[in-house]
Amino acid sequence: MGLGIALPLTANIILSSVHSHEQPDAADIMSTSASLGSSMGTAIIGLVLILGTLNGLYTAVDQNFPNQFSKNQIDQKLTVYEEKVGTTHQVIEANKSSVLYTIVNDTVRNAMKTAFEFVSFIFLISFIIY
Numbered sequence: 001m002g003l004g005i006a007l008p009l010t011a012n013i014i015l016s017s018v019h020s021h022e023q024p025d026a027a028d029i030m031s032t033s034a035s036l037g038s039s040m041g042t043a044i045i046g047l048v049l050i051l052g053t054l055n056g057l058y059t060a061v062d063q064n065f066p067n068q069f070s071k072n073q074i075d076q077k078l079t080v081y082e083e084k085v086g087t088t089h090q091v092i093e094a095n096k097s098s099v100l101y102t103i104v105n106d107t108v109r110n111a112m113k114t115a116f117e118f119v120s121f122i123f124l125i126s127f128i129i130y
Contacts, residue, residue, distance in 0.1 A: 007034060048118050052111030060103040 011030060018026045061074055 010034075045115055045119060049111050049115040052114040053107055056107035056110050057103070060107050064099055064103060 011027070014026050014030050015023050058071060058074060061069055
């Protein structure tokens with residue numbers, strides 16, 4: 001939605017402010033900048049999502065199993081989970097009433113909500129600035 005709103009207006013401003021023989025170069029720079037901005041935005045959103053998920057997992061495990069696991073133990077379990085993600089996902093899906101399923105599901109949902117709120121905040125700040 002952001003690119004759909006901003007790109008045509010930006011293109012009009014950029015291309016109308018240069019001479020006709022410079023327009024191809026200006027269009028290339030604009031296209032490169034849009035691609036770079038999209039890539040960086042995706043990377044930042046991904047980073048917020050990953051950090052939110054990891055932080056949420058630590059918190060969720062600590063709330064459900066107080067003082068039973070250290071962060072190193074959780075990290076080791078996450079590494080094992082990551083190595084066996086295909087089979088482990090099937091085990092988690094098969095047992096939807098388990099504590100593990102609830103922890104993973106709630107953590108990912110909360111991390112996605114945090115990432116959405118972060119993007120909305122950045123969008124609002126950008127809208128106010130411009």
